[in-house]
Amino acid sequence: MKKILAVFAVFGGVLMSADIEDNTLKAIFENFEKSSKNDTIQAGLSPRQIELSNLAVIIASGSLRLWQERVEKSELKADEIMELLRQSTAYLGMARIREFIFITSEIYKRKGVKITDFALDSxxxxxxxxxxxxxxxxxxxxxxxxxxxxxxxxxxxxxxxxxxxxTRTEILSLDEREIITFFLFGCVG
Known part of the structure; x- marks a missing residue:
């Protein structure tokens, strides 16, 4: 049950990151976010895991605008966000992830941040x-x-x-990768 509550809490955090002009909907989102914030903490997710989850939810939803807004203000490192995108490719496909990669690359180019490339095994x-x-x-x-x-x-x-x-745990741990996969599959229907 705690993990289910964490899912709802993460969704609440994602929804509020967008600019909502509908005051009724905005109030509903704010109420949901307030009531679910403690549930996320009680479920045992760290702030880093919550942010990775939020980003995975956004990727799975396909919202490029929300992605750009979130990446611009995320406290995760560029390599961590790119690794999330790389892993998402295996589950959602290259066509779905392509625009997210372009947007993310442009953000980091503009900020002067270099993204690390990793050699793969045979x-x-x-x-x-x-x-x-x-x-x-x-x-x-x-x-x-x-x-x-x-x-x-x-x-x-x-x-x-x-x-x-x-198997590549230099940037994202095995637990973080499992959380990402859970949210990618949980949001794609």
Whole structure:
């Protein structure tokens, strides 16, 4: 139940970051945000996790304007925000994330902030490391169930979603990546 409350609290924080001219709707959003703020803290999410969650919600909603407003004032580092976008690509697709990357790059160019590029492992290591992490998190049945007709999907999940993203914890921790994935899936319908 606490995690569900955290979801509502995060959504409240996202909604209020936009300029709302409808006074009735603005009052409803403000009431929701006030009543849900403590629920987020009680659910055990840190301010950093809340911000990552808010940004993931915005990405999943597809709101480029809200994204730009939020990134402009976010206290997260440029590399952290870009890593959130990179991971979002695995779940939402390149076409959905492309404009977010362009907007974010322009913001940081204007601010004179350089974004770090990271070298990826070989295909073999990405697959092996991704599978090992899946086994650690979910048990060996997870990777074994991806055989036969599902082998290609299993390889993609292991190599890309886990090998390219989840195993790279230099910028975002495993817990943060799980929170991001939860909010990306929770908002896409």
């Amino acid at each position: 295909d073999e290591n990405r697959l092996k490391n991704g599978q090992n992490l899946q086994i650690e998190l979910f048990g060996s049945a997870t990777t074994q169930s991806m055989s036969g007709d599902y082998a290609q999907i299993g390889r993609y999940l292991s190599q890309n979603c886990f090998g390219d993203y989840y």
